[in-house]
Amino acid sequence: MSAEELCREVKKNLTDEIEFMHDLTVASGVEHGASVCQDQNKQVLMGTKCSGDECSVEYPPCPLDSKIVGSVHFHTDEPALMLSSADIENAQELGEILTCVGDEKDKVACYQVKDVSSQQIQQMQTAEKTYTACGEQWGARQPLQTWEAVSEQDLPPPVVDAIMEKCGPAYKAEINDVLKHFKKCVINL
Numbered sequence: 512m513s514a515e516e517l518c519r520e521v522k523k524n525l526t527d528e529i530e531f532m533h534d535l536t537v538a539s540g541v542e543h544g545a546s547v548c549q550d551q552n553k554q555v556l557m558g559t560k561c562s563g564d565e566c567s568v569e570y571p572p573c574p575l576d577s578k579i580v581g582s583v584h585f586h587t588d589e590p591a592l593m594l595s596s597a598d599i600e601n602a603q604e605l606g607e608i609l610t611c612v613g614d615e616k617d618k619v620a621c622y623q624v625k626d627v628s629s630q631q632i633q634q635m636q637t638a639e640k641t642y643t644a645c646g647e648q649w650g651a652r653q654p655l656q657t658w659e660a661v662s663e664q665d666l667p668p669p670v671v672d673a674i675m676e677k678c679g680p681a682y683k684a685e686i687n688d689v690l691k692h693f694k695k696c697v698i699n700l
């Protein structure tokens with residue numbers, strides 16, 4: 512199945528479940544996600560869900576007699592619609608056709624990650640570190656969390672916006688350089 516076909520299938524069949532994960536993430540402030548699976552009849556279905564660190568370490572397996580073809584997760588920090596270097600490494604390792612990441616508003620961006628070299632991954636990691644350090648310099652403890660369910664130590668949205676203005680552009684430029692080749696579709700929830 513091509514990434515374009517999978518986009519259509521995900522939109523058609525999984526939007527409700529994705530919306531549910533979105534709502535859970537908004538309510539808890541903790542990242543929620545799931546693998547996207549395909550069964551032997553070529554039906555696309557949602558795999559077991561994960562939350563928090565589980566999602567960044569490893570996606571839960573697909574149900575018996577189905578295989579992983581993609582994943583969806585929600586970022587709790589900005590810029591939410593861009594994949595991290597860890598997301599790309601995971602996607603390549605699992606051979607995902609479509610790797611989707613969503614924000615708190617109502618958008619999910621899906622990418623087909625292919626042939627990202629370890630050198631590019633390293634460049635992304637460097638950009639991520641610079642970005643985090645920049646946020647910390649301006650007082651972001653967990654940089655740039657913009658979700659509703661923020662703890663007292665997190666920053667109010669106007670401060671986050673101000674930090675994004677300072678730290679975001681360089682980071683986005685660097686990461687977009689990698690991601691622009693891979694973007695396949697946007698799902699509006």
Ligand SMILES: [Zn+2]
Nearest residue numbers: 586595598612
């Ligand atoms: Zn991620």
